[in-house]
Amino acid sequence: MAMGRVHVLFWLDTEDYITPESDDAPMRLAEIFSFYNVQGTFKLVGEKVRVLERRGRTDVIDALRGQDIGYHTDFHSKPPTITQYLAEMDWDEGVTEFIRRETPGLLDIQRVFGITPSCYGHGGGTWGPHAFPALQTWGIPCYVSGSSYVALNGRPFSYCGVLAFSALEHAMSIEFDIDRPDAATQLLARLTPMYERLQHDGGGVISIGTHPLQWVTDEFWDGVNFPRGRNPLTEGWVRPPFKPPERVEAGYRNFRTFLEAILRLPDVEVSPAHRLIGLYPDRARGRTFSLADVVSLARATTDVITFYRIDEADVSASEAFWLIIAPLVHYAVQKELPQDISHRPVLGPVRQTATDLGGDTIPTTAFTEGLESAARYVEHHGRVPSEVWVGPWRMSPEDFLATAAAALVALADGKLLDDVHIRRGSLTCTQYAREEYARGNWQWVCFPDGFTAGRTFDLARLQTWTIKPAGMEQG
Numbered sequence: 011m012a013m014g015r016v017h018v019l020f021w022l023d024t025e026d027y028i029t030p031e032s033d034d035a036p037m038r039l040a041e042i043f044s045f046y047n048v049q050g051t052f053k054l055v056g057e058k059v060r061v062l063e064r065r066g067r068t069d070v071i072d073a074l075r076g077q078d079i080g081y082h083t084d085f086h087s088k089p090p091t092i093t094q095y096l097a098e099m100d101w102d103e104g105v106t107e108f109i110r111r112e113t114p115g116l117l118d119i120q121r122v123f124g125i126t127p128s129c130y131g132h133g134g135g136t137w138g139p140h141a142f143p144a145l146q147t148w149g150i151p152c153y154v155s156g157s158s159y160v161a162l163n164g165r166p167f168s169y170c171g172v173l174a175f176s177a178l179e180h181a182m183s184i185e186f187d188i189d190r191p192d193a194a195t196q197l198l199a200r201l202t203p204m205y206e207r208l209q210h211d212g213g214g215v216i217s218i219g220t221h222p223l224q225w226v227t228d229e230f231w232d233g234v235n236f237p238r239g240r241n242p243l244t245e246g247w248v249r250p251p252f253k254p255p256e257r258v259e260a261g262y263r264n265f266r267t268f269l270e271a272i273l274r275l276p277d278v279e280v281s282p283a284h285r286l287i288g289l290y291p292d293r294a295r296g297r298t299f300s301l302a303d304v305v306s307l308a309r310a311t312t313d314v315i316t317f318y319r320i321d322e323a324d325v326s327a328s329e330a331f332w333l334i335i336a337p338l339v340h341y342a343v344q345k346e347l348p349q350d351i352s353h354r355p356v357l358g359p360v361r362q363t364a365t366d367l368g369g370d371t372i373p374t375t376a377f378t379e380g381l382e383s384a385a386r387y388v389e390h391h392g393r394v395p396s397e398v399w400v401g402p403w404r405m406s407p408e409d410f411l412a413t414a415a416a417a418l419v420a421l422a423d424g425k426l427l428d429d430v431h432i433r434r435g436s437l438t439c440t441q442y443a444r445e446e447y448a449r450g451n452w453q454w455v456c457f458p459d460g461f462t463a464g465r466t467f468d469l470a471r472l473q474t475w476t477i478k479p480a481g482m483e484q485g
């Protein structure tokens with residue numbers, strides 16, 4: 011088997027807007043990447059960009075221009091943090107509020123760097139599903155982070171139409187001990203087994219996350235200022251303890267040694283987020299599927315509702331919802347099934363509902379009304395309806411999808427639709443939202459003691475209707 015290419019994604023969260031002494035660090039690291047003609051993905055906090063401007067650090071900004079730029083929230087750790095303000099909100103209010111609060115930092119990056127960031131990643135434990143449709147609105151196609159409430163067996167995945175490199179199996183971080191004499195050796199020892207496995211398994215991504223501030227200080231800037239929900243006045247902000255200059259320089263030397271060692275490995279590239287986006291195309295987007303493909307999708311859907319692979323394209327449950335009801339709506343009007351069906355991007359439902367029916371069958375006319383109403387809902391809202399009304403009854407989207415899928419299979423087999431038999435959908439994609447991951451996020455040092463945001467988890471779980479694998483382009 012041919013050896014696969016291993017892409018090393020360095021992402022550097024550049025966020026400490028309190029400590030001027032940390033301003034040099036992103037510049038020094040950008041210079042190291044540039045020296046080797048490669049790029050890291052520097053995810054910038056909006057306020058950090060503004061203080062670099064105010065402090066006249068055009069040298070830092072210019073050094074970052076040669077690198078890949080991501081976005082890392084507007085204020086990061088200053089309360090209310092993202093998960094705190096999203097905690098009690100429903101889907102629509104949360105998405106709108108995320109856009110309102112986080113757009114200023116994005117605009118500052120666009121103004122200063124003249125580009126739209128390649129990716130976004132939350133700060134600390136502030137993952138929230140509402141960020142994903144906001145990214146679509148902003149034209150940011152990619153999410154890069156360590157933690158997440160959702161994960162797909164440690165592999166890259168697509169969620170709400172955004173390519174996500176989060177909660178990956180092949181991931182590591184560079185910590186405050188980067189200045190230790192054996193740091194480069196230790197980092198390479200952690201990287202090597204991941205590299206060897208991926209190289210033999212056809213290639214993939216190793217995610218290496220860090221913070222430039224970790225080269226300069228011995229603690230996080232936010233841990234000393236905003237612990238457990240504290241929000242001191244600006245005058246009360248303090249600086250974290252600094253490393254002496256010789257330790258700072260040792261850190262840069264070690265990083266250079268580590269990067270050089272990576273670049274010497276066969277079949278390796280240092281690939282920033284903007285390059286990975288091209289390597290992980292979504293083959294379902296914008297394409298047309300044959301009726302035969304959609305009927306085979308419908309057969310699979312009557313069994314379990316999750317993501318599927320049809321004709322080399324990955325299709326999520328929400329996309330399947332559209333692909334299966336669209337030909338049935340066409341049939342209701344034209345009395346024949348269409349020969350091909352166009353994909354459209356579809357988000358998941360935003361409320362949990364249960365089916366409430368009077369019996370095991372529904373009249374065809376009521377079912378047809380439900381199909382047409384569901385299709386109009388998808389077109390209007392861009393998401394799977396949280397409930398579908400069939401006559402006087404209400405169905406959950408998973409039961410309606412399973413029922414529609416069985417009807418499509420029956421029609422394709424040449425059967426007539428008399429009364430429609432209700433089927434119960436077996437929605438299994440929800441397993442990819444993991445409550446223990448959410449709880450891990452809520453343990454973050456800047457959240458108040460005992461902080462939880464159960465509603466953000468429930469919404470994340472509903473949006474697993476959109477989860478599907480992201481496959482790397484071969485060759």
Ligand SMILES: [Zn+2]
Binds near residue numbers: 023025132133
């Ligand atoms: Zn951060």
